[in-house]
Amino acid sequence: MFETLNKRIQDCLAERRSRRTRLVTKDGRCNIEYGNIKYSKHFAFLADFWTTFVEIRWRFVLFFFIASFTLSWFIFGLLWYWIARSNGDLTWQNPASDHTPCVDNVVGLTTAFLYSLETQTTIGYGGRALTPLCPGAVALLIIQSLLGAIINCFMCGVILSKISLPKKRAKTISFSEMAVICPKNGTLCLLIRVANLRKTLMIGSQIYGKLLRTTNTPDGETIIMDQVNIDFNVDAGKDNLFFVCPLTLYHIIDKSSPFFEMAVDTLHKQEFELVVFLDGTAESTSSACQVRTSFIPQEIMWGYNFLPIISRSKEGKYRVDFSNFSKVVPVATAHCAYCFHNIKGHHHLFREGHDNQAFEVIDIGDASNVTKM
Structure with a gap:
């Protein structure tokens, strides 16, 4: 009993370790760190200060927003205080009754700080006003007005740019939690489902993938992150997709595919990461964006297929049922890609170890009205 418990603990720790060490998370963030960067290289981020400000976190943007205005008000307040002191306007200097400040x-x-704030924000309450007797005060007023306008433009531009970042549009593009391997159109394929949650289209959408794994060359060199291209298609092609409804992407597992040498009992023992990319242009903003996700071997189900989610009502209206978006059903599938291509009729219905506990069949319409897309 203790050996079984220890084995389960080791398998659980190995699974958690593999999930934690993935390069791309399910929501598209890259898990990578940079070390030993030369100190002089840090100045490159200051030279490209606009991109730096747009990419930093919101908490820092808000901090710089508050600090830039408050600091500028205080610095110019000190300058106004210095001008008033030089002219003998302050209370403790006991100016004469006929003194003109x-x-x-x-x-x-x-009061100097309040006048600085009123000048830069163009409030002008009327209690404090500049007189034409001090040329230095007139020059300082011009400088502060120009600098205040620059700060306003810069900070407003940063905030608007962060709000309209294309990666926010990527939040409404959803991939299935799992990938599946099953027969499709007479070939063995790896299938992934993707959906656009908005009614606005992604123009010029393109789908492609990268298989990341560690390989050893004949010369004995170890390549930590070897990248292999993975081609994905849909029934209507792979370029300029009509992304108006959820699509099922498929990769044909043939002799040129890196999945050809894998089998149902060896797939989850492999060490690789399949990263899937979707590039396109948002129809509403004309901004290019990229959506990405990744799948590790434990997230690929051999011998399963996705449930249909698109139907057509009697009124002729198309309906998408997202409750079945990531749900799968077992199908007869060959034990390996080699068996599929070389041994006719070598199929089986694989269930053990891959059953989806959340699986539930939902009726989305009459069988006669189901439309395959």
Whole structure:
């Protein structure tokens, strides 16, 4: 009993370790760190300060937004205080009754700060006003007005750019949690389902994949992240997809496919990561974006197929049932790709170890009204 328990614990830890070490997470973030970067290279981020500000986290954007305005108000407040002090306008300097100040009602540091804030934000309450007797005060007013306009434009541009980032559009593109391997159109294929949750289209959409794995060359060199191209297709082609409804992508497992040497009992023992990319242009904003996700061997189900989710009502209206988006059903599938292509009729219905516990068949319409797309 203890050996069985220990084996289960080891398998659980191995599975958690494989999931944690994936390069691309399910939501498309890249799990990679950069080390030993030369200190001089950090100045490149300052040279490209616009991209740096757009890419930093929201908490830092809000911090810089508050700090830039508050600091500029305080610095110019000190300058206004210095001008008032140079002209003898402050209360503790006991100005004469007929003394004409540079700025009316600026008699201390607090009033100088308030005048700086009112000047830069163009509030103008009317209690404090500049007089034409101090040329330096006039020049400072011009400088602060110009600098305030620059800060306003820059910070508003950063916030608008972050709000409209194309990667936000990628949040409404959803991939299935699992990939499946089953026969399709007379060939053995790896299938993935993808859906656009918005009614606006992704123009010029293209689907492709990369298989990441560690390989050893004949010269004894170990390549940690060897990339192999994986071609995906849909029934209507692979370029310029009409992405108006969920699509089922498929990769043909033939002799040129890296999955050809795998079998149902060896698939989950492999060490690789399948990264799937979808590139397109958002119809509403004309901004290009990329959606990506990844699948590890434990997320590929051999001998299963996706449930249909598109139907047509009697009124002729198409309906997409997303409750079946990631649900699968077992189908007769060959034990391996070699058996499928070389041994006719070598199929089996594989169930053990891959049963989907959340599987539930949902009736989405009359059988006569189901439309395959």
